[in-house]
Amino acid sequence: MTMTESQIDDRTTMAPEQRFGAVTRAEARRLLRKGGVPIPVIVAITAAVASGILTMLIMKSLASEPTRVITTTSVETGAFVSALVLSVAAVFAVGRDHTGQLGLALSLTPKRERLFMARALSWAALTAVSTAFVTIVLAGLGLVLSGGDFVGSGLLGVAATVVGSTSMVLVAVALAHLVGRAFGSVLLLIGVNVLLPLAVFAVGAMIPEQAAGAVDALVNVTPTPLFMRAISATTVEDLGLGRLLIGQFGLAVWALVLGGLALTVFRRRNL
Amino acid sequence: MIHVDNLSKSFGSKRVLQDVSFTAEPGRVTGFVGPNGAGKSTVLKIIAGLVRPDAGTVSVNGKDFSQALLPGKTMGLFLSAEWLPEQATAAGIIDYVCRTQGLPLSWGRDTLETVGLAGVAQHRVRTFSLGMRQRLGIATATVSRPDVLVMDEPINGLDPDGIAWIRSFLSSAASQGATVLLSSHHMAELAETADDIVMIGGGRILGQGSIGDFVSHPDETGYYLESPDPEILLVAMAQRGFRATRERGGILVHHTNPTELASVALESGAGISHLSRVTRSLEDTYFAVLARSASGGRE
Numbered sequence: 001m002t003m004t005e006s007q008i009d010d011r012t013t014m015a016p017e018q019r020f021g022a023v024t025r026a027e028a029r030r031l032l033r034k035g036g037v038p039i040p041v042i043v044a045i046t047a048a049v050a051s052g053i054l055t056m057l058i059m060k061s062l063a064s065e066p067t068r069v070i071t072t073t074s075v076e077t078g079a080f081v082s083a084l085v086l087s088v089a090a091v092f093a094v095g096r097d098h099t100g101q102l103g104l105a106l107s108l109t110p111k112r113e114r115l116f117m118a119r120a121l122s123w124a125a126l127t128a129v130s131t132a133f134v135t136i137v138l139a140g141l142g143l144v145l146s147g148g149d150f151v152g153s154g155l156l157g158v159a160a161t162v163v164g165s166t167s168m169v170l171v172a173v174a175l176a177h178l179v180g181r182a183f184g185s186v187l188l189l190i191g192v193n194v195l196l197p198l199a200v201f202a203v204g205a206m207i208p209e210q211a212a213g214a215v216d217a218l219v220n221v222t223p224t225p226l227f228m229r230a231i232s233a234t235t236v237e238d239l240g241l242g243r244l245l246i247g248q249f250g251l252a253v254w255a256l257v258l259g260g261l262a263l264t265v266f267r268r269r270n271l
Numbered sequence: 272m273i274h275v276d277n278l279s280k281s282f283g284s285k286r287v288l289q290d291v292s293f294t295a296e297p298g299r300v301t302g303f304v305g306p307n308g309a310g311k312s313t314v315l316k317i318i319a320g321l322v323r324p325d326a327g328t329v330s331v332n333g334k335d336f337s338q339a340l341l342p343g344k345t346m347g348l349f350l351s352a353e354w355l356p357e358q359a360t361a362a363g364i365i366d367y368v369c370r371t372q373g374l375p376l377s378w379g380r381d382t383l384e385t386v387g388l389a390g391v392a393q394h395r396v397r398t399f400s401l402g403m404r405q406r407l408g409i410a411t412a413t414v415s416r417p418d419v420l421v422m423d424e425p426i427n428g429l430d431p432d433g434i435a436w437i438r439s440f441l442s443s444a445a446s447q448g449a450t451v452l453l454s455s456h457h458m459a460e461l462a463e464t465a466d467d468i469v470m471i472g473g474g475r476i477l478g479q480g481s482i483g484d485f486v487s488h489p490d491e492t493g494y495y496l497e498s499p500d501p502e503i504l505l506v507a508m509a510q511r512g513f514r515a516t517r518e519r520g521g522i523l524v525h526h527t528n529p530t531e532l533a534s535v536a537l538e539s540g541a542g543i544s545h546l547s548r549v550t551r552s553l554e555d556t557y558f559a560v561l562a563r564s565a566s567g568g569r570e
Contacts, residue, residue, distance in 0.1 A: 017340035018372065026370035033366070035359030035395060096358065103321060103354040104364070104411065108371045110320040110337040271321040 020118060023109050027122035031093070037126075040089035044082045045130055052078030052138040056145075071142025072157045072234040078134045079161030079231050086127050086165070087172035091189050094119075094173060095182025103271050112267045120173055120259060127169040131162045157233035160244055164230035167251040171223055174258035177266050197222040226250040272297050272450050273318060273419060278327035280313055287313050288474045291327070295452045295467070297418075300445045302465030302482070303454040304557060310474040311454050312350070315423055318452070319348050331419055332450075343372035346419040347412035352404035352428070355396050361407050362392035368411050382414040387433075401428030409437060419450040426460055438464050458554040462486060468553070470560055477560045485556045494532060497521040497545035507539035523549065 031037050056074040059065055065073075109115040139154040175192060176185040197219050204215030219225060229247025236244060273295040280288040288310045295301035305311050316322040318329050320336050331339065331346050339345035355364060365379035383389045386406040396404060405428050412420060420441065426434045441464055445451050455461050461468070468485050470477040478485075498504045501522055508515040508524060513535070515524045524532065529546060536543045 018342060022373050023371050026367050029370060030359075030363065030367050033359070033363040034393075035356060035363055096356070099357050100354040101356040101359075103350065104356065104367075105371075106321055107319055107348040107350070108343055108368060110339065110342050112337070268323065270323060271316065 023118040044085035048078040048082035048134040067146035075157040083165040091176040091185035094176035131165040170255040174262040177262035299466040302461040305471035343415035347417035349412040357397040493525040500541040504541035
């Protein structure tokens with residue numbers, strides 16, 4: 001091994017201090033490189049577009065729904081599949097921290113808040129771009145098929161699914177940081193997104209009918225039902241924007257609260 | 272400079288560090304030695320900010336490392352080859368290092384070239400041998416030419432060429448003013464490379480000082496000689512007031528020099544068939560200090 005010229009280069013080409021943006025870009029690029037999650041992202045996009053098109057075809061052949069509804073439903077289906085695959089990818093990717101990634105990352109970015117925020121933001125950006133791609137393709141397909149008479153609904157569907165999916169994946173990222181291991185994170189993800197609403201629903205079936213309203217309300221504030229509301233652009237024409245906005249708000253609260261808890265754990269974690 | 276002040280740490284009920292204090296000075300290579308479980312890795316992790324101490328402080332160039340403006344330039348860390356993400360490629364890892372530190376990406380490529388990994392840059396770490404992982408770890412720690420280098424067993428798995436390179440690299444970094452803290456079990460290697468030594472055992476500092484203090488204490492420098500008539504020579508030496516003892520068929524003498532020894536041998540008529548200088552190695556001191564520590568400080 002010999003020294004090269006650039007190794008004795010002066011340091012004037014180095015940044016004066018570490019920037020949050022640089023760490024975020026590094027994290028985002030890491031996610032997209034070999035060893036990151038490029039394959040799960042491709043799977044998420046492919047499965048989402050395929051499921052959206054399938055929904056479109058099935059609804060077109062079986063139902064007499066307007067094209068607007070068919071398109072927004074297919075956009076919602078695509079976004080749901082995309083968010084599901086990306087959530088699982090996120091918990092597995094964060095769960096691989098113990099294989100050396102976190103030690104390396106912390107030795108390069110010892111300010112833990114900065115690293116945590118950069119990781120969250122890189123996942124948010126990845127999800128937003130993937131979901132935007134999926135939903136724009138599906139909405140565009142719907143617009144082409146229908147002659148483009150519902151651009152407003154299509155755009156709303158894209159915006160709602162991008163924001164909602166991002167919050168949903170951030171919930172998964174926060175859960176994975178809370179647990180730290182892939183297997184435990186997947187179990188917790190299933191627990192929060194599937195078992196929690198089912199458990200509340202089951203409890204509701206066992207209590208007096210007078211309390212049913214409260215149980216319904218409780219089911220509706222768990223992440224999965226909130227996500228379904230958050231991306232429900234189809235219902236906006238009939239029910240207004242309120243239902244969708246409540247879903248977005250509730251999901252954002254889940255992401256913020258779990259993110260805050262995860263950051264607290266992350267700051268105290270010993271490697 | 273790394274300044275470690277009164278570090279204490281327990282994991283559950285097990286106390287792993289107790290009032291650990293030492294300083295690694297700039298421009299010097301400080302060897303950090305101790306048996307397995309002595310607390311070396313915990314100290315290094317605390318320095319790196321990966322483990323929080325229960326008490327005590329660590330400063331790197333006068334600051335908490337987490338407050339460093341440019342962490343990669345402040346301190347380069349190589350704590351274990353296992354701390355490299357196995358699923359990533361060498362190029363991916365070095366690219367990540369450069370991007371987080373705002374370094375030109377060409378520095379990363381050059382460093383991979385330097386450590387001999389340019390040809391396998393696109394291979395995943397899990398396909399690497401231990402030596403290749405060590406080289407990659409060293410590359411991640413050194414790419415930004417840090418002011419402080421902390422390395423845990425960097426020569427494990429390296430071939431002789433790699434060992435020679437890391438030795439010259441560390442010495443050169445120190446001679447240019449860098450602080451180097453080098454943890455190793457290879458005493459001979461440390462004796463070659465280190466300027467100062469910090470010994471740790473049972474979570475406490477057992478000794479620290481310059482390498483000279485550990486390998487050539489005046490009281491323990493002596494000569495081993497063999498003679499055709501050792502008994503006569505032994506008596507002659509005792510008469511001249513030398514501290515001489517029988518050792519493996521020969522005689523071990525302290526506080527003297529070869530001229531005096533030759534003179535006694537000649538005068539007594541015993542003669543000398545072999546003469547060699549006996550110096551205490553770092554390894555000897557290491558085991559002596561550990562033994563003293565285990566016996567509660569009794570000689």
